[in-house]
Amino acid sequence: MSRPRIVVVGAGFAGHQAARTLSQRLRGRAEIVLLNPTDYFLYLPLLPQVATGILEPRRITVSLTGTLPRVRLVLGEAESVDLAARKVRYTDPEGGGGELTYDRLVLAVGSVNKLLPVPGVSQHAHGFRGIPEALYLRDHITRQIELADTTDDRVEAEARRTFVVVGAGYTGVEVAALGAMFTDALAKEHHRRHDTSGLPSRRPRWLLLDLADRVLPELDQRLSGTADRVLRERGVDVRPETSVKEATDQGVQLDDGEFVDTRTLVWCVGVRPDPLVSDLGLDVEGGRLVVDPQLNVPGHPEVFACGDAAAVPDLTRPGKFTPMTAQHAHRQGKVVGHNVAASLGIGGERRPYRHNDLGFVVDLGGLKAAANPLGIHLSGVAAGAVTRGYHLAAMPGNRIRVAADWLLDAILPRQAVQLGLVRSGAVPLDSSAPELARSPGSSTSPRPSKEE
Structure with missing residues (x-):
């Protein structure tokens, strides 16, 4: 009798x-196939540190084959699912097509x-969802500072030294603070190296915009206050209740009427x-697949869903769904x-998903x-130690390499050079696969994502 897939x-x-x-539970009693566009797991919370030169990109990419014994990896991006035939159709990295049949399907x-x-x-x-975007942004920021230093046009120099981040959630706050x-x-x-005037250097300008009335609006007021204070100490111009009305190649028009000259919009x-x-x-529900508390799709006992793609009932808050966070996704998996x-x-028996938040950390x-581990509000050095300790504990690999990069960053200057590995159009904002860089004219380009 063949093993179930x-x-x-x-x-x-x-x-x-x-x-x-x-893999741990079945130990060979079923065939486990993992379909993914890349051969690594991306530890997304540390992506801003890649974009700002603290970590090298491979530090936050963990080998799937190295951490998942008894799991067969198939490289490809899922294109469609035929529920009646129990098939997943996908496109491989070189543009070829394929399909996988299943007895059980997990949509993550x-x-x-x-x-x-x-x-x-x-x-x-x-955008800021994958390694290509982080590598591009790292090069782009470095290039803007270099070009601003060489131009004689003061207006152009100021525009190149101005960086606009839209969205003051976790990612936006960390990008602005580290940037x-x-x-x-x-x-x-x-x-x-280059100035002989003796005048002080003009500080680059960062703007952080959000329609909410404060940064980190989804978190506790004290965490928000700590982040806001640090951002302003760094010179970040925090603009709550403000967003972009139009973007051009010369800058952004804000909804309050101001035009900001910039070459960088994140x-x-x-x-x-x-x-x-x-x-x-x-x-x-809101684009998320509705599942029951056991993470099963109603009417399809063979199909399960979890993570950001699933609308999971929050049993700790009746009538609501779990937030789209890494903490929930990991535990739902x-x-x-x-x-x-x-x-x-x-x-044994199936069990429902139930999880109370253990707190949040913002580097x-x-x-x-x-940070507020277990509801205890922390800031400063204590929060920094807890935050980095949490990330090391949560990563499924590369812990020593990450810790080594942090140590080197503390004692040595960063290497600020452009590698030119990812060009401007390689990862368009509307891509459904930000983990894949797009090659112009290639049939392997990621499919554009659909607007809701």
């Missing part, structure tokens, strides 16, 4: 943990950049579920793994952070 689609926090749990496809109908944004802004430190160091180094407005789940013809095994008669760079 379990197909897990996506290797983010939810998919990686689901595959890992299944995650999320993509959230777009708003703002003229010019899709053409002139860059301000990075550009300050770059500007001082260039000024020291889009951190948030995420939305991968459009793949909306194409299934099943019930969705573990429950899915258990429940899929149970559906095959292995490992603000240097010794600064905001």
